[in-house]
Amino acid sequence: MKVGRWLPWIYALPMIVFVVGIFAYPIATLFRYSLQNVATSAFMPSTFAGLNNFHYIFTDSLFATALTNNLKLFLCVPIMVALSVILSAVLFDRPRGWKIYRTLLFVPYVLSIPVVGVVFGYVFQYQGVFNTVLRGLGLDLLAKDWIGSPRWALPTIMFVIIWKELGFGVVLCLARLMSVNESYFEAARVDGARWWRILWHVTLPQLAPALAFYAVVELINMLSWVFAYVYVMTLGGPMNSTVVTEFYIYQQVFQNDVVGVGAAAGVVLLAVVMLLVVARSWLERSFATHGYE
Amino acid sequence: MAGALASDRASSAAIRRRRIGAASQHLLLLAFTLLSLLPVYFMVVSALKTKSEFAGNQMGLPLAPTLASMTEALKGGDLYLWLFNSFLITAASVLVSTALAALAAYPLSLMRWPSGRLVLGLLIALLVVPPIVLVIPLFQMVVDVNQLNTYHAVIVIYTGIMLPFSTFLLTSFFATISRPLLEAARIDGAGTWRIFQEIVLPLSGPALITVVIVQALWVWNEVLIAVIFLQSQSLRTLMVGLTLFNSRYRLDVPVVMAGMLWATLPMLALYLLGQRFFIRGLTAGGVKG
Numbered sequence: 089m090k091v092g093r094w095l096p097w098i099y100a101l102p103m104i105v106f107v108v109g110i111f112a113y114p115i116a117t118l119f120r121y122s123l124q125n126v127a128t129s130a131f132m133p134s135t136f137a138g139l140n141n142f143h144y145i146f147t148d149s150l151f152a153t154a155l156t157n158n159l160k161l162f163l164c165v166p167i168m169v170a171l172s173v174i175l176s177a178v179l180f181d182r183p184r185g186w187k188i189y190r191t192l193l194f195v196p197y198v199l200s201i202p203v204v205g206v207v208f209g210y211v212f213q214y215q216g217v218f219n220t221v222l223r224g225l226g227l228d229l230l231a232k233d234w235i236g237s238p239r240w241a242l243p244t245i246m247f248v249i250i251w252k253e254l255g256f257g258v259v260l261c262l263a264r265l266m267s268v269n270e271s272y273f274e275a276a277r278v279d280g281a282r283w284w285r286i287l288w289h290v291t292l293p294q295l296a297p298a299l300a301f302y303a304v305v306e307l308i309n310m311l312s313w314v315f316a317y318v319y320v321m322t323l324g325g326p327m328n329s330t331v332v333t334e335f336y337i338y339q340q341v342f343q344n345d346v347v348g349v350g351a352a353a354g355v356v357l358l359a360v361v362m363l364l365v366v367a368r369s370w371l372e373r374s375f376a377t378h379g380y381e
Numbered sequence: 382m383a384g385a386l387a388s389d390r391a392s393s394a395a396i397r398r399r400r401i402g403a404a405s406q407h408l409l410l411l412a413f414t415l416l417s418l419l420p421v422y423f424m425v426v427s428a429l430k431t432k433s434e435f436a437g438n439q440m441g442l443p444l445a446p447t448l449a450s451m452t453e454a455l456k457g458g459d460l461y462l463w464l465f466n467s468f469l470i471t472a473a474s475v476l477v478s479t480a481l482a483a484l485a486a487y488p489l490s491l492m493r494w495p496s497g498r499l500v501l502g503l504l505i506a507l508l509v510v511p512p513i514v515l516v517i518p519l520f521q522m523v524v525d526v527n528q529l530n531t532y533h534a535v536i537v538i539y540t541g542i543m544l545p546f547s548t549f550l551l552t553s554f555f556a557t558i559s560r561p562l563l564e565a566a567r568i569d570g571a572g573t574w575r576i577f578q579e580i581v582l583p584l585s586g587p588a589l590i591t592v593v594i595v596q597a598l599w600v601w602n603e604v605l606i607a608v609i610f611l612q613s614q615s616l617r618t619l620m621v622g623l624t625l626f627n628s629r630y631r632l633d634v635p636v637v638m639a640g641m642l643w644a645t646l647p648m649l650a651l652y653l654l655g656q657r658f659f660i661r662g663l664t665a666g667g668v669k670g
Binding site (some may be wrong): 096097100102103104106107110111115117118171174175178183186189191192194195196197200201202204206207208210216217220221254256260263283308311313315316319341342347350351357358362364 | 402403407409410416417418419420421439482488489491506507509512513515518519521522545560563573601608620621623624627634644648649653656659660663
């Protein structure tokens, strides 16, 4: 539609104002804070700190722990991807009741993290349901303090994350498979190919773009959207074993009142996320050149 | 003759293989479905027990189902207050965000706008910005203008954070509207505002519902911003309240589970009613690439 030169801007203006106020200005401020000793009261001026804040976080072992924990959370992603492929491929064969399975498999994604965190908290506590079942099966040795021990707390959170995010991958892959030309699968079936061969040679290549998208979205989630799990389930404990970068920033800014240090950690987090985005667009381009569309 | 027998045997083997295949498919799906529903099951059966029954029967179905814990959870009125706060904040921010996103998506998808590509590209880049990064400066900004612990500060922040996503999603939905229809209306002398009101919006009902639902799910379940910007007792949202609720009733698991169940029911009901909108909205970015 041909319109006046300024008309599009007028329609988009309210959105742009909000986005500048909530994204652009705060991000600029974040960079400024990261180079300052930010004053916590109105009566003291902020002073220029140079790279001191960055120096602080890179020598702080807790920041290293936090980043490492985010990297450990990355291990969830291949598991989620593999399970999504298998479950969506099974659903795509349309066994009886597949729509009901799909509805129910997606339920965890709709539940809220506080609810899920609290309920799993009871399931996994030392005298909780899960250990009761293990003991009932005579597997007393496997009964652990799943949330209360530094060794197991993070793996337990990882389990909960996979549990919650899996439904998204399944539904995403299934939607992708349903938009693919059925003839690929027909041809393979007519040739008498077994299920696993079809999965490997037909389904998987067709899923590649959806999987790349899912993997990148989840990698970004593991960096920047896991605060709620930690806040609800462990508050970073026991013994800082579940502190993630978001939680580290939260503590520095809102509990220790060192805004500049938190901002420096925020800049690092932002840089890592941007790196992933660049990797994603590079991946996408290489998919496009290999002919998957 | 021999050939026919052999192929008979081959096909019965194929049938048997298919049956085993179908059985193992159901087994796999059943296992994962049960695992998916486990917390919901635990919530429901525990909420229908009393504290004393729970002590002896943690996992099983309630032998004497009772609503006592469900009503106990509502006592004191905190849950109502939190529900009200969550409803208010969710409704307001989703409404504003959807309206502004629709206004912006209109020129982005349907008007000749040379800078539009750049604007859309920037919005897509903002989709991945971690909220914690924004929260640090936003907190100082909100404190500077004395708006901490107000509904509207949180509503403005939620609206702003959702806008890149909702604008992007609506832009891709609006782009499927037929251009000749718009051109025809244009030739008939309709202005851009009339076209927006009388053609674009009416044709986009399902798209708007999808965007509303996806955003509502996000705001309803959001924790970080609610924790930081709503610190006073009377303004807590449901999600923050629940963690408090948990520590308050720590020793009475059925009441905690009843609270969790009350908090879950609205979204669960919305999901079961509007399932296709949820799925369409959440997969929109990934299927077409």
